[in-house]
Amino acid sequence: MTSLIRTGLPAYVMVAGLAFLALLPLLAEWVDNIFLIDLFMRLMILSIAAVGLNLILGYGGMVSFGHAAYLVIGAYAVGIPAYYDIYDGFLQFAIAIFASAAVALVTGAIALRTKGVYFIMITMAFAQMVYFTFVSIEEYGADDGLTINMRSEFAGLLDIEDNFTLYYFVLVSLIAVLGLVYRIVHSRFGMVISGAKGNERRMQAVGFPTYRYRLVCYVISGAICGYAGALLGNFTNFITPEMGDWVHSGELIFMVVLGGAGSLFGPVLGTAVFILLEEYLSRLTQYWHFPFGAMLILVVIFTRGGINGMFRWLGMKSGIGGRS
Amino acid sequence: MSGAFLEVRNLYKSYGGIAATDHVDLDVRQSELHAIIGPNGAGKTTLISQLSGEIDPDGGTIRFDGRDMTRTPAYKRSLLGLARSFQITSLMLDMTVLENVALAVQAHAGHSFRFWRAARKDPALTEPAMAALAAVGLQDRANDVAQAMSHGEHRQLEIAMALATKPVLLLLDEPMAGMGVEESKRMVEILRSLKGEKTMLLIEHDMDAVFALADRISVLVYGRVIATGTPEEIRGDEAVRRAYLGDEVA
Ligand SMILES: Nc1ncnc2c1ncn2[C@@H]1O[C@H](COP(=O)(O)OP(=O)(O)OP(=O)(O)O)[C@@H](O)[C@H]1O
Numbered sequence: 001m002t003s004l005i006r007t008g009l010p011a012y013v014m015v016a017g018l019a020f021l022a023l024l025p026l027l028a029e030w031v032d033n034i035f036l037i038d039l040f041m042r043l044m045i046l047s048i049a050a051v052g053l054n055l056i057l058g059y060g061g062m063v064s065f066g067h068a069a070y071l072v073i074g075a076y077a078v079g080i081p082a083y084y085d086i087y088d089g090f091l092q093f094a095i096a097i098f099a100s101a102a103v104a105l106v107t108g109a110i111a112l113r114t115k116g117v118y119f120i121m122i123t124m125a126f127a128q129m130v131y132f133t134f135v136s137i138e139e140y141g142a143d144d145g146l147t148i149n150m151r152s153e154f155a156g157l158l159d160i161e162d163n164f165t166l167y168y169f170v171l172v173s174l175i176a177v178l179g180l181v182y183r184i185v186h187s188r189f190g191m192v193i194s195g196a197k198g199n200e201r202r203m204q205a206v207g208f209p210t211y212r213y214r215l216v217c218y219v220i221s222g223a224i225c226g227y228a229g230a231l232l233g234n235f236t237n238f239i240t241p242e243m244g245d246w247v248h249s250g251e252l253i254f255m256v257v258l259g260g261a262g263s264l265f266g267p268v269l270g271t272a273v274f275i276l277l278e279e280y281l282s283r284l285t286q287y288w289h290f291p292f293g294a295m296l297i298l299v300v301i302f303t304r305g306g307i308n309g310m311f312r313w314l315g316m317k318s319g320i321g322g323r324s
Numbered sequence: 325m326s327g328a329f330l331e332v333r334n335l336y337k338s339y340g341g342i343a344a345t346d347h348v349d350l351d352v353r354q355s356e357l358h359a360i361i362g363p364n365g366a367g368k369t370t371l372i373s374q375l376s377g378e379i380d381p382d383g384g385t386i387r388f389d390g391r392d393m394t395r396t397p398a399y400k401r402s403l404l405g406l407a408r409s410f411q412i413t414s415l416m417l418d419m420t421v422l423e424n425v426a427l428a429v430q431a432h433a434g435h436s437f438r439f440w441r442a443a444r445k446d447p448a449l450t451e452p453a454m455a456a457l458a459a460v461g462l463q464d465r466a467n468d469v470a471q472a473m474s475h476g477e478h479r480q481l482e483i484a485m486a487l488a489t490k491p492v493l494l495l496l497d498e499p500m501a502g503m504g505v506e507e508s509k510r511m512v513e514i515l516r517s518l519k520g521e522k523t524m525l526l527i528e529h530d531m532d533a534v535f536a537l538a539d540r541i542s543v544l545v546y547g548r549v550i551a552t553g554t555p556e557e558i559r560g561d562e563a564v565r566r567a568y569l570g571d572e573v574a
Pocket residue numbers: 339344362363364365366367368369370371411
């Protein structure tokens with residue numbers, strides 16, 4: 001089963017999940033609940049961000065507590081050009097990716113000189129700086145946010161103004177990002193990243209300048225979140241700096257850990273459970289935070305490896321993760 | 325200057341005012357197996373860590389193959405042909421045995437900013453890795469997770485990883501620590517098979533092994549080198565007897 005190493009879930013579950021996502025808009029029309037499309041679109045966009053975070057958190061073993069900042073940067077990369085009536089999607093998405101990568105390069109270069117709790121604190125501090133930067137720019141609405149009048153335009157090749165198309169654009173993005181991360185973690189680069197997680201001292205002793213590799217990993221991870229942010233900007237049509245608040249960085253970490261850090265599909269699973277529980281529990285009771293939090297903590301404590309680990313715990317051994 | 329292969333001059337390192345490495349001079353000649361012996365806490369590991377670049381000395385110089393390496397980072401020293409094994413086993417425990425060694429090969433196969441092709445089945449990495457495993461007799465454990473192996477096998481894997489980097493100088497910190505009699509014998513054989521081919525600096529408490537293998541021996545006590553010479557010279561050295569060997573060597 002080497003080809004499935006670290007993808008986590010058995011192949012049929014992944015295929016079934018993606019098939020479900022592909023058919024969801026039709027299902028939503030059938031049950032006459034268009035709201036479902038919005039719900040799952042948000043779920044997929046945050047999944048992309050979680051998959052990006054997982055690269056540095058799960059595979060690299062470094063807890064970045066500031067990845068929501070890249071969501072904001074990505075969203076404003078759509079919002080600010082739109083404010084000047086520039087709707088070119090190629091340009092907006094390129095800005096989202098490169099601006100996130102640039103911020104990740106600068107902040108990562110500093111943060112990666114620290115370890116453990118210090119790394120957590122410093123990534124959080126940088127994210128708050130991004131947050132306050134956007135709060136302080138009156139021109140773009142400060143903390144009132146910015147309305148995006150029109151979604152990205154792709155030179156007539158693709159029109160995502162309609163939710164149906166945007167949905168599939170997001171789905172294809174999710175699949176592409178999963179494919180990208182799959183290739184990266186199995187490549188030589190990916191081996192260095194997991195090796196450094198396992199034993200950085202040894203990796204240096206055998207000849208790896210681990211810092212450089214981690215920095216590049218951090219940059220890729222941030223760029224993926226920036227891309228997710230650009231999707232989010234298109235999806236919501238209204239963006240605020242609040243999207244980058246540290247609470248949301250914490251939620252992203254939770255999604256990754258909940259699903260299973262260091263597995264390919266774990267973050268998607270974690271995000272799905274997180275978003276769906278939040279959605280439905282909050283309808284049942286206004287005191288939903290408590291049972292929600294308790295449930296999440298139980299899952300994480302009792303099933304090391306998140307929900308992915310829970311499958312294993314429940315005895316669904318065949319083909320799940322591991323290296324048999 | 326003598327121009328030895330590895331030339332240490334006046335090396336100094338202190339922890340809280342106590343000298344762990346106290347003005348050490350050391351010459352390791354090309355192709356020799358040079359052993360360092362000394363009681364617990366003498367500063368042997370601290371010395372090796374400075375040679376490998378993991379710890380910065382407070383003073384002195386380290387020259388390797390004619391080049392000043394005193395401030396060269398650890399990874400670069402590895403790329404220049406210097407490899408170390410750790411006294412306390414230091415591995416990627418959640419990876420397989422083969423992955424551990426393949427990573428050591430990969431580190432010396434050009435940069436690893438390669439993001440697309442799968443690495444685990446790349447024969448350019450796995451073949452040299454298997455050869456290094458075969459050299460220490462671990463080829464049958466290649467696909468086991470490192471965590472699942474015995475202490476003795478961990479020690480062998482330590483050596484295999486060092487060998488996989490194709491070093492010219494091996495720094496071995498107590499490769500036989502905690503091994504049983506049979507395993508120790510096997511390790512002595514492994515080291516003997518490397519003699520002449522690699523220059524080695526060997527730290528070891530097992531005196532039988534040291535006197536059987538070493539071309540020259542340096543004795544380290546309280547961070548100072550108190551004697552250097554052939555095994556015979558060291559055996560006959562009065563200061564060494566008094567300070568360290570005691571009755572151990574007849
Ligand atoms: N990081 C450190 N901080 C403080 N003191 C240290 C540190 N590392 C080593 N020492 C001290 O330096 C001295 C030398 O330690 P070292 O580990 O090099 O000895 P050693 O000869 O390798 O001993 P052993 O035979 O037990 O492995 C000891 O007194 C030790 O307590």
